[in-house]
Amino acid sequence: MRTPRKGASRKRTRRYNAGLPELRKDPITGRWVIIATGRAQRPSDFSRESVPPPTRGGFCPFCYGNESKTPPEILAYRQDGQANTPGWSLRVVPSKFPALRVEGELNRQGEGMFDRMNGIGAHEVIIESPEHESTMSELPDKQVKEVLWALRSRVLDLRQDRRLRFAVLFKNHGVTAGATLQHSHSQLIALPVIPKRVREEIDGAKAYFDYKERCIYCDMVHQETQATVRLILETDRFVVLSPYAARFPFETWIVPRRHESHFEESEATTVENLAWVLRETLRKMDKVLERPAYNFMIHTAPIQEGHLAH
């Protein structure tokens, strides 16, 4: 039995001190993982005690008047006022505890059999309303539409950066879903890699297309609207369904009726209808499950790839 030698500790210290996130590839599965040393400074991360639920009445950096407590805004929809002052209905700001950093080079390198690159990317927070207590299901239609519109605008801007390949658009609602702040917000993470799950989904849809010459999502919309057993809601533009092979209870998919591969290329009418469908779906969940914690994610095609028929 031997105990570890300490030979390479100097190198490790240097990297950890820099505090820069790093992307590392699992050589077996090909999955890229963010090794985000800096985020350990967040109040609730890596804590071994249970995290208390967000308290009402405490200080909130997303409320009116506290604009200076976030990094300067990237985008805002406002009735009046200057940037980074009250008067906005929605703000997009860089995350204060970013999983990735925008500055620098990717610097792809090998470490023996392993592969790494710098954790380059964008991590932005969409503050959905000046109201501290409103949840997305309680916001007016106009406000939900602004959230989707802001996500769309940010992706259109970020995809001009050719280093970035995929935009993860998501929301964690409620403590048990991973939210650390109560004030309603969504997040956008633009990555220099395509997540493995996304690649699987695209490859699977491609395999189906190669075999059938039809889009698997369009076929699913067709079958589910005929069968109706798993149908939750439908409009002219969207179908809300409980997927056939759901991975967890109450998993819900909102699928477009018209074939579209890129969320950021949605027309205004589509965004408007999606806002209504999303809010209505969340309201139904609130009613049936008594205001549950939830995660949602927008599944969309890689931002540097053209329209995908599959």
Add this chain to the structure above:
Amino acid sequence: MRTPRKGASRKRTRRYNAGLPELRKDPITGRWVIIATGRAQRPSDFSRESVPPPTRGGFCPFCYGNESKTPPEILAYRQDGQANTPGWSLRVVPSKFPALRVEGELNRQGEGMFDRMNGIGAHEVIIESPEHESTMSELPDKQVKEVLWALRSRVLDLRQDRRLRFAVLFKNHGVTAGATLQHSHSQLIALPVIPKRVREEIDGAKAYFDYKERCIYCDMVHQETQATVRLILETDRFVVLSPYAARFPFETWIVPRRHESHFEESEATTVENLAWVLRETLRKMDKVLERPAYNFMIHTAPIQEGHLAH
């Protein structure tokens, strides 16, 4: 806007009443999912209230004298006594709330574009000790060895059933890791499909082998024992390491030094050494992380496939 029609409800009712688990394939990613309606009867499943931590002193079906409260034992190591009475040091019993059932035909079928089969498989519980309060890290070496030996024996038995393709061998320790009973136990689920994650791992190792003509795990053992920065422990037979692209803090791998693809074919010396290494690793975790909740899983090759060089 239309609301769902109720046309197919008869069919749905029939299936749900049967209470038999079903395997359904996600047509996009190819992932098989267990739709386990029966397990909703378990005390803590689907509960919307928080689950209280297991209480000490309450009734425990895994303790001495309560043998009749579990289904009859499949395997037991005992000093004396008859089957299903005290005198054992380890018992293997069918799960009382099985994710899958052993009886019946697979009955693979299509439902339009979707694919399904009956949820055929085995779900067994390994009761690791008569002691209610002992955790695996506190058990004597001999006892941990018996646990591994029991898992090995059960897989050798189950792989004679040609319907079964993969054995998931795992342990959930602690409430936050998903354990519903405190009394130390492991689980075995034998599946008629190969889980997607396992297929990815094998395919990834195969791709590396095709390119390099070497096993990726053997290369990793070689590099990590040279570099030592991620090395936790090593013996003649095993290397314990923190993986280069860890997906979560304190992820730990125990990798065999000698190339072996099937856990159930391990020699006695290997099992003995693994018992020591596993217990020592758990003790280190207990010390550093103050007795954390954890999951462990044995990654092994599909049971119907021969020795894999990759």
